[in-house]
Amino acid sequence: MSQIVLPLTIKRQILTSLQKHSSESFFELRKAKVGIFPLMLTLSHFISKTGSPTTTQFQLNFNQIIAHLSIKDLLHGKIVFPLIEINNLQTNITEGDLSFHSSNKIDRGKILRSAIAHLRQVKIMDSGIIYHRVHSNQYATLHVNKITGIIEIKDKDIHSTVHGILEKSGSFEVNFLMPRTFSNLNLDINLKLSNQNLKDLNPYFAPAEGIHLSGTLHRGESVLKVRDDHLSGWVKAKYLNLNIDFKKTKNRSAASAFFKNLLKSIKIKENNIGILKKEQTRSVALTRFPEEAPLHFIFRGMSKAALQIPF
Numbered sequence: 138m139s140q141i142v143l144p145l146t147i148k149r150q151i152l153t154s155l156q157k158h159s160s161e162s163f164f165e166l167r168k169a170k171v172g173i174f175p176l177m178l179t180l181s182h183f184i185s186k187t188g189s190p191t192t193t194q195f196q197l198n199f200n201q202i203i204a205h206l207s208i209k210d211l212l213h214g215k216i217v218f219p220l221i222e223i224n225n226l227q228t229n230i231t232e233g234d235l236s237f238h239s240s241n242k243i244d245r246g247k248i249l250r251s252a253i254a255h256l257r258q259v260k261i262m263d264s265g266i267i268y269h270r271v272h273s274n275q276y277a278t279l280h281v282n283k284i285t286g287i288i289e290i291k292d293k294d295i296h297s298t299v300h301g302i303l304e305k306s307g308s309f310e311v312n313f314l315m316p317r318t319f320s321n322l323n324l325d326i327n328l329k330l331s332n333q334n335l336k337d338l339n340p341y342f343a344p345a346e347g348i349h350l351s352g353t354l355h356r357g358e359s360v361l362k363v364r365d366d367h368l369s370g371w372v373k374a375k376y377l378n379l380n381i382d383f384k385k386t387k388n389r390s391a392a393s394a395f396f397k398n399l400l401k402s403i404k405i406k407e408n409n410i411g412i413l414k415k416e417q418t419r420s421v422a423l424t425r426f427p428e429e430a431p432l433h434f435i436f437r438g439m440s441k442a443a444l445q446i447p448f
Contacts, residue, residue, distance in 0.1 A: 194230070205222075223259065262285055286299030326362075328439070330354060357373065367424055
């Protein structure tokens, strides 16, 4: 036999070990197998949930994880996974108003450092992410589909290259570079996005920013550096038939929305003579709000620079 189904007691040991490293999390595992030739551990229908929707909550549903073990390291008393293959990972991320001011804050850096200590490479296939931003009773949602990617874990850095589809249309490639210490928010991002139907992004931008979009992002690229509470970089984009409507929000009055739309109408009409037919570049520099979630901070930086281009 090339595989052995682990008894219930072994599965419980796996879950107990995970719970020990993250007491605030919930784990569920339906099936586990050990492969002999080659040596590997296969986990099926694995669920992990941590955090709270009022702060930051992650829910991970893995259809299958195949963890390849290093025999050489085992002979030296070490557990090392040269490669982990993740198939059909579905991730739900919810960030609330209290993401950075929770009295019950979890040291995620410590959890992540512990998790990657035995990893060298992670391969992700046919996966998806649903991101929810809850702010002032407004619920903004963003879907990322058909994700494939490679995460390389080096001695000092973690580098990843990911491809996928944003909402229903936008084809993207994103490269991340971060230190493996996870001590601070320290991240380099290079994103390329093409053929994005902007209307598909309204379920996120309308509740989160009070902005309604239409048209197409024909081609876009952004390079951002995030260092703690500061973000800098640039965005380059070319739009087709772009239109932006500003709506009244908690932080924007009806009169402010009216004058923004009036100014927008004049400037976009002027720019449509030629400027939107070419790629335009805008720089961005932001400071994170006191209670702002990191993903929202990054999205705000990208969108601010991108939406400056028509004006």
